[in-house]
Amino acid sequence: MTRPVLISVLATALAVLAVVPAAAPAAPKAGQGLGFGVTPEDSPKGYLELEATPGSTVRSALLLTNPGSEPVKVVLRRQDADSAATGGLQYEDPKSGGTGRWITAIGDAIEVPPGEGVRVPVSARIPEDARAGDHFAGLIAYNAADLARVKREESSANGRQLRFISRFAVAVRFKVPGPAQAELAAGEVSIETTPSGAALVVDLVNRGRLLIPSAKGRVTVERDGEELFSAPVDVRSSIPDSRIGYRIPWRGTPAQGIYRVTGFVHPSRGDAITIDQTVEFGRKQGERFATESGRPVPGRTGTNPWLWRIPAALAALIALGLLVALLRRRPRPAGSRTAPQRPPSFEPPPFAAQSPQAPVIPASAPFVATIIDINTATAAQLEALPGIGPAAAARIIWHRNEYGCFESIDDLIEVEGFHSDRLRRLREQAVARP
Numbered sequence: 001m002t003r004p005v006l007i008s009v010l011a012t013a014l015a016v017l018a019v020v021p022a023a024a025p026a027a028p029k030a031g032q033g034l035g036f037g038v039t040p041e042d043s044p045k046g047y048l049e050l051e052a053t054p055g056s057t058v059r060s061a062l063l064l065t066n067p068g069s070e071p072v073k074v075v076l077r078r079q080d081a082d083s084a085a086t087g088g089l090q091y092e093d094p095k096s097g098g099t100g101r102w103i104t105a106i107g108d109a110i111e112v113p114p115g116e117g118v119r120v121p122v123s124a125r126i127p128e129d130a131r132a133g134d135h136f137a138g139l140i141a142y143n144a145a146d147l148a149r150v151k152r153e154e155s156s157a158n159g160r161q162l163r164f165i166s167r168f169a170v171a172v173r174f175k176v177p178g179p180a181q182a183e184l185a186a187g188e189v190s191i192e193t194t195p196s197g198a199a200l201v202v203d204l205v206n207r208g209r210l211l212i213p214s215a216k217g218r219v220t221v222e223r224d225g226e227e228l229f230s231a232p233v234d235v236r237s238s239i240p241d242s243r244i245g246y247r248i249p250w251r252g253t254p255a256q257g258i259y260r261v262t263g264f265v266h267p268s269r270g271d272a273i274t275i276d277q278t279v280e281f282g283r284k285q286g287e288r289f290a291t292e293s294g295r296p297v298p299g300r301t302g303t304n305p306w307l308w309r310i311p312a313a314l315a316a317l318i319a320l321g322l323l324v325a326l327l328r329r330r331p332r333p334a335g336s337r338t339a340p341q342r343p344p345s346f347e348p349p350p351f352a353a354q355s356p357q358a359p360v361i362p363a364s365a366p367f368v369a370t371i372i373d374i375n376t377a378t379a380a381q382l383e384a385l386p387g388i389g390p391a392a393a394a395r396i397i398w399h400r401n402e403y404g405c406f407e408s409i410d411d412l413i414e415v416e417g418f419h420s421d422r423l424r425r426l427r428e429q430a431v432a433r434p
Contacts, residue, residue, distance in 0.1 A: 036072045036112055037065040038141045038168045041119065047171040048139075052126040054176065059123045062139065062170065066112040073109040073144035076120065081136040081171065083206065083244050087214070087236025089171055091138045099137040102126060103172065109144040124174070132178025133209025136239045141168040173211070182270035183208035184215060187243065189261045189277045191254060193289040198250035200231075202275065204265065206238040212267045213237050219248065219263030219275060223255075226408055233265050255298035255413055256286045298413045372430045374412070375405040386425045392417060406432040 040048045041061040050058045066072045079091035080098035094100030102124045112118045187203030217233040229251040266272040286297035382393035399415045412418045
């Protein structure tokens, strides 16, 4: 049987959620809260901060308080710490070599009498090879009755079940003296798809040996030289040797193609970093996005600027060849010395028997004298644009009414039947004003 997943609904990053005074307690209602409080002894920061030299043993204490009218048993477990996806701390069972194993195991459940507090000593042995800088671990406090309930549900359930258990989390910071510096670096940028939509993921890595309390910045996403959207970056604390995949919700629906991501992130400690990368949203990602979100992905754009130039060059060569052929067949002026003498029985082709004429512009061809705003244009005005007929104009107006105004001409790629070649013909005669 698969072990249930335990999800914390009351965990904190670097502080205890609540500190309940031991004097004059008010009994909690049944089913509400944990029934006890946890606070580090003599620590105004809300977490344990210990100066730790390699090879030494450091000591501190936690104070458990019970505001209720019944005894409470509290289970304390040591944990490894890592940076969460948005910053702050997350905890997991200690691994071999993890900082959580520096803490001496506290033992079985600790009983706290009603209306009283219990001091729990905490000690940790610092390894001889501990490097200089910050090291983080955690102490997690559970209500023993909640743990017993989860075990009972686990034994009676069939298959994989989702379990919820409340807990208090107290961070432990070991500060090993010596030369150390803070260093934040940018990793890869990617586009992630989920049922709720797409997101830009900026990988941030704490390569230094010190805690970085916060980092702020901004990133901008461009396609084909035009800005699609810009968003702030606001990361909470990141600990050394940790990686944060900072997610920025994608505005709108991403089209298949290549995007440029630029920006900066300025940590509260260390040097600012710049971001300038390209990221591709490929066919498989588009299929996954359409499957998960139920929304179609526009066609591929911006993959290779030379792909459309090859057929355009071939078309130009063919047109040039036809023009040369027509000029060679054009009748020469009368009296020319080089004009051939035709036999009386020779009948030239119909196009050669006609005299040269100036090009004729059909009376029905539209003439665009002004720039058309696709956000306010009527159907007739849209039909005056090159390559726009009644059906295309109707689709533009429907999309505008359904999803709102277009931010740029490139947004027409989301309208059925529009592609990059078609958009290039429109840019000189149409705009999309806010």
